Every structure is written in C-alpha cells, then in structure tokens.
Amino acid sequence: MQTEVIAVDPQQPQADIIERAASLLRAGELVVFPTETVYGLGGDALREEAARRIFAAKGRPLTDPLIVHIAQMEELETVAASVPERAQRLAAAFWPGPLTLILPRGKQVPTLVTAGLETVAVRMPSHPVARALIRAAGRPIAAPSANRFKHVSPTTAQHALADLGGRVPLILDGGPTPVGVESTVVDVAAPVPRILRPGGTSLEALREVLPEIEPPLPPRTTAFDKPEREEGEAQRSPGQMLVHYSPTVPLLLFEGEDEAQRAAIVAETLRRLERGERVGILAASEDVEALRPCAERGALVQAPASLEEPARIAAALFATLRALEEAGVNVILCRSFRPVGLGLAVQDRLRRAAGGRIIQVDPSADAAEGVR
Numbered sequence: 283m284q285t286e287v288i289a290v291d292p293q294q295p296q297a298d299i300i301e302r303a304a305s306l307l308r309a310g311e312l313v314v315f316p317t318e319t320v321y322g323l324g325g326d327a328l329r330e331e332a333a334r335r336i337f338a339a340k341g342r343p344l345t346d347p348l349i350v351h352i353a354q355m356e357e358l359e360t361v362a363a364s365v366p367e368r369a370q371r372l373a374a375a376f377w378p379g380p381l382t383l384i385l386p387r388g389k390q391v392p393t394l395v396t397a398g399l400e401t402v403a404v405r406m407p408s409h410p411v412a413r414a415l416i417r418a419a420g421r422p423i424a425a426p427s428a429n430r431f432k433h434v435s436p437t438t439a440q441h442a443l444a445d446l447g448g449r450v451p452l453i454l455d456g457g458p459t460p461v462g463v464e465s466t467v468v469d470v471a472a473p474v475p476r477i478l479r480p481g482g483t484s485l486e487a488l489r490e491v492l493p494e495i496e497p498p499l500p501p502r503t504t505a506f507d508k509p510e511r512e513e514g515e516a517q518r519s520p521g522q523m524l525v526h527y528s529p530t531v532p533l534l535l536f537e538g539e540d541e542a543q544r545a546a547i548v549a550e551t552l553r554r555l556e557r558g559e560r561v562g563i564l565a566a567s568e569d570v571e572a573l574r575p576c577a578e579r580g581a582l583v584q585a586p587a588s589l590e591e592p593a594r595i596a597a598a599l600f601a602t603l604r605a606l607e608e609a610g611v612n613v614i615l616c617r618s619f620r621p622v623g624l625g626l627a628v629q630d631r632l633r634r635a636a637g638g639r640i641i642q643v644d645p646s647a648d649a650a651e652g653v654r
C-alpha cells in the first residue's frame with residue numbers, strides 16, 4: 283500500500299483535505315492524524331472491520347483496548363452507556379483536551395474496540411485537525427497512538443511514517459504535537475476514581491476538580507513481579523505492561539540526588555566511550571555543564587529543557603528518544619525528572635522505556651560504584 287502524506291494547517295485545517303481524510307474513514311479505512319498529545323491511527327469506532335485494521339497496522343494484540351475519540355458531547359451518549367456525575371465534571375473541566383475517561387461501554391461500540399471489556403475509553407481531543415476530522419467523518423473515531431506496538435509514540439508525521447509507512451493510505455501532517463505525551467487515562471467507572479496512565483492532564487489539575495482521585499499505581503519494575511492478569515485477558519490499564527514505551531536501544535534510567543545522578547552518568551558514559559560504544563544522553567539544561575567532558579569525547583547530549591519546565595520536557599521527550607535512536611547510539615543514559623505536573627507522565631514513560639534498567643544513585647557512596 284502507498285502511504286500518502288499531506289500537509290495540513292494545524293490551526294485552520296483546509297476543508298478539502300479534511301474531507302478527503304473523512305471519506306476514507308467513512309469507507310472503513312485508516313487515517314493517521316495529529317492530536318494535541320501524539321499522532322493517532324484512526325478508524326471508524328463503530329465498525330469492527332476498521333478496528334481490525336487498526337490492530338493489524340500497529341501489530342497490536344487484540345487484548346489491548348482502543349480509545350474512542352469524539353468531537354462533541356452529544357456523541358458521548360452513543361459510545362457510553364452512562365456517564366457518572368464525576369465523569370461529567372471532569373469532561374466539563376478538561377474537554378476538549380488530553381484526558382481519557384473510562385466509562386461503561388455503549389452497545390454500538392464493538393467489543394473488539396474495547397478488547398472484550400464492558401468499559402470504553404473516551405476522549406475529546408482539542409487539536410483543530412482532530413476535531414475537524416471527527417466532525418467531518420460524522421462518527422466517533424477509534425485511535426491508538428500511531429506507532430508500531432511497543433515503540434515510542436509519534437509526535438510528528440515523520441515518526442508515524444517511519445512506523446506505519448506502507449500500512450496506512452493517508453497521514454495528515456499537522457507538524458509536531460504540542461503536549462508530546464499521551465492523554466491521562468482516568469477510571470471513573472471504578473468505586474474510587476484512579477489514574478490508570480498519567481499523561482497530558484496533570485494529577486494536580488484533576489484534583490482541583492475531583493480531590494479524591496487516586497494517583498497511578500507504580501508500574502512493575504522487575505520482570506519477576508507477579509503478573510496482574512492472565513495471559514490473553516484484556517488489560518485493565520496500560521500500566522500493567524513492563525516494557526511499553528521502548529526505544530529500540532537500551533535505556534538506563536538514573537534516579538537519586540541530582541549531583542549524584544550527574545556523577546554517575548559521567549562515569550558510565552566515559553567507561554562506555556572507552557569501550558568504543560556510541561552513547562546518547564537525555565538530560566536537563568542544568569546538567570549540560572557537568573556533561574561537557576562526555577560531549578567533548580563524542581557522547582550525544584540532548585538537553586531539551588530545564589528541570590523546572592516539565593511540560594517542555596514532556597513535549598520533547600519522544601522526539602528526543604527517536605532522535606538518539608536514529609543517530610545510531612548503542613545505549614541511552616537518562617536522568618530522571620521530578621514527578622510534578624507533566625513530570626509524572628515523563629517519569630512513567632521513562633521507567634517503562636528503561637524496562638527495569640533503573641539505577642539508584644546514592645549520594646553518600648562513590649557515585650561511579652553502583653553502576654555496571
């Protein structure tokens with residue numbers, strides 16, 4: 283299949299381009315489109331055959347449910363069987379925007395979309411292209427992130443093309459996505475509302491509307507933890523997979539006091555450069571001075587923003603991981619970011635990308651010690 287990439291104005295999408303994409307969706311075909319979080323791989327949410335195509339194009343197991351995207355509140359009645367009061371309050375406060383609500387499944391939504399679950403994930407994106415496309419298609423659109431299963435989510439059309447080229451007919455290129463991490467998924471159908479996946483809407487902001495909301499459970503960090511579900515059983519939350527957002531090269535995540543992290547990253551980098559490895563470093567602008575010896579010896583240092591700007595770190599995170607990958611590094615050494623604001627989502631994605639390779643640095647010990 284030929285994949286066509288069409289540039290579209292991210293603020294005022296051209297009507298003819300939107301109509302072309304919408305007609306593909308109405309025909310049960312797939313379209314990659316920008317949202318404010320990441321690019322989505324969209325298909326008709328009420329048509330089983332479209333959902334089947336989504337799973338096939340992504341290489342995603344049928345046990346991982348999709349998010350249904352809507353453009354106006356009236357569509358909520360089609361996709362959800364009921365909307366609890368607290369869900370209405372969250373929707374009123376955060377939609378359109380990077381928040382996904384888990385609700386009882388409406389009968390029209392095929393169980394293939396929800397991976398057999400009696401709940402459905404729903405979100406109303408704010409990106410003008412996404413909104414125009416869903417409206418023009420005239421139906422809710424199921425869309426996971428437009429990456430191959432387990433790869434880093436795409437924040438540009440080029441990322442989506444690299445993963446899905448030849449597997450979808452059309453990619454709408456609306457430039458880089460502003461938020462950069464996926465939506466926050468909140469289970470409002472549970473007795474106590476809980477974040478299942480931290481994302482583009484912060485816990486602090488959610489608590490201003492719903493103070494009782496629970497933070498996400500910590501992801502499993504070792505391969506030896508007891509699995510929380512049986513093989514083949516639908517995932518209750520994306521937090522249950524150990525390796526989910528993974529770059530194709532190993533990522534080592536350093537956690538601990540700032541100075542100790544820097545010392546440990548420098549020591550580990552110099553050791554690896556000595557062995558002839560190509561080393562990529564994901565850091566904050568505050569680290570650049572300390573990492574100068576690494577950069578001078580050929581390590582690729584990426585410092586997209588300051589520790590004080592978690593939203594800017596989030597916006598750059600996936601593109602930076604992909605850039606290091608494409609530069610051909612053998613390993614990515616990564617500092618950790620404080621779980622404040624969008625920093626919680628950044629921490630979550632990095633821990634998953636590390637897949638258990640987390641190095642706790644102890645400021646009292648020789649920082650270079652605990653690292654192998």
Ligand code: TXA
Nearest residue numbers: 319321322347348401402403426427464465518519520
């Ligand atoms: O920002 C986003 O949410 C992006 C854009 C494209 O909207 N979409 C996205 O979709 O990240 P996806 O499929 O990559 O991640 C959705 C996650 C899945 O990991 C899935 O486990 C969870 O939401 N999910 C979907 N339906 C669910 C349900 N009924 N109960 C619990 N979790 C659900």
Ligand code: MG
Nearest residue numbers: 426427435464
């Ligand atoms: Mg995804």
